Amino acid sequence: MNENAITDNQDLNNEPVKSEISENNTDSDAISEDELQRNRFQTYFSEAVESEGPKLTAILNIFLELKNIDGELAEIDEEKGDLPENINIIKSKLESIESKLSTRRTDLSSLEKEKSELLETDKSYEEKINKYDEQKYDVRSNKEYDEIVKTIESLFEEVQKNEIRIKVITTESEKISAEVSELESKYNELNSELQEKQALLDELNEEFKQEETVLTSKRNELSSKLDDESKSLYERINKMHKGEATAIVRKGNCSGCYNSIPPQRVIEIKSAEKIYTCQSCGRILVSEDFSAS
Ligand SMILES: [Zn+2]
Structure with a gap:
């Protein structure tokens, strides 16, 4: 799961690198430019590895699993009604x-x-x-x-x-x-x-x-695998949206409230470097690409 998230980041950053090299540079320039981009990429890549990237992927996964369990618990509560x-x-x-x-x-x-x-x-x-x-x-x-x-x-x-x-x-x-x-x-x-x-x-x-x-x-x-901050974030949202604390970003919309999410934000959510919540309903947002992987 962590590797997949990193691969996504690579793809996002590799594209402009390739096009710049092929279109604008001579061979000798290309090496230094390529070197430069590689350094930039490595900086980004190592940050992603060492800091929050993979950790957040794991957290988002737990959020999704918790949401499924809480969804089932909410159904049981529904049966018990008032x-x-x-x-x-x-x-x-x-x-x-x-x-x-x-x-x-x-x-x-x-x-x-x-x-x-x-x-x-x-x-x-x-x-x-x-x-x-x-x-x-x-x-x-x-x-x-x-x-x-x-x-x-x-x-x-x-x-x-x-x-x-x-x-x-x-x-x-x-x-x-x-x-x-x-x-x-x-x-x-x-x-x-x-x-x-x-x-x-x-x-x-x-x-x-x-x-x-x-x-x-x-x-x-x-829940025991989550840090205190993530746990309290999830629990707080789960109180508001019982069994639906986590929503999927599907075709640029929040699956919880169907409001649209700005394209730049959709990319940021996909990169999974931070935890984002829906500005309309407050649910934790997880990219559809991510949730499918
Ligand atoms: Zn929403």
């Missing part, structure tokens, strides 16, 4: 319902506790009232009688106050209970929807598990 996203949405809704339910259940139980304490208190007050009621006929003075009556009255007042509070609690409890049962039915509804969707996704995951494992391990192997 399921994973919907499942996450339902899960977060369930969480929020759960937290509301927990708050409201706590409110409810503290109101119930208060109510039963008030009922207990009232019961003991009523017993006291009954006791004082019997005692008031055994008194030996008016003063004693008045005191007992006063105590009975104040106990009655307490009981009445408690009954008002109990009524308020009952109303509030009914309201919260209705809210809780509404939340519970919403929760159950969403939960069964979740179970359904999760079962579907589990089925699909099972179906594609093997394929995904193979593709992912191939992907990791290829």
Whole structure:
């Protein structure tokens, strides 16, 4: 693959050399001119060998292979559709319902506790009232009688106050209970929807598990051959164009977005000395000649 890329470079540079020699020069001039061109060529050639030429060819190849793998992974994702996203949405809704339910259940139980304490208190007050009621006929003075009556009255007042509070609690409890049962039915509804969707996704995951494992391990192997910069470039573009991070320059057009690429740029892309991305869609561009080789 690397040799092919270098051969392309040679062809590009050899053409003008030949024509200049044959048309414009005498034999003696031709030697020095030829020597000069050879030196120029060697400079270029050795740069290509020693610096980025072959390295980029390898990188572009990896980009192409990664694109094919990511294309297949994207197809699998397509099969799963919105399921994973919907499942996450339902899960977060369930969480929020759960937290509301927990708050409201706590409110409810503290109101119930208060109510039963008030009922207990009232019961003991009523017993006291009954006791004082019997005692008031055994008194030996008016003063004693008045005191007992006063105590009975104040106990009655307490009981009445408690009954008002109990009524308020009952109303509030009914309201919260209705809210809780509404939340519970919403929760159950969403939960069964979740179970359904999760079962579907589990089925699909099972179906594609093997394929995904193979593709992912191939992907990791290829990705590990890339330098950090190339890796992050590819991953960034793959996020935008899932499974289509790399495009082929076909007849001067980007195969990703079909926009045309200037002829000079097409030549530069073919030389594979640098990594070029499409100015319209941002995909990594690989020459059709290169990708065919
Ligand atoms: Zn494009």
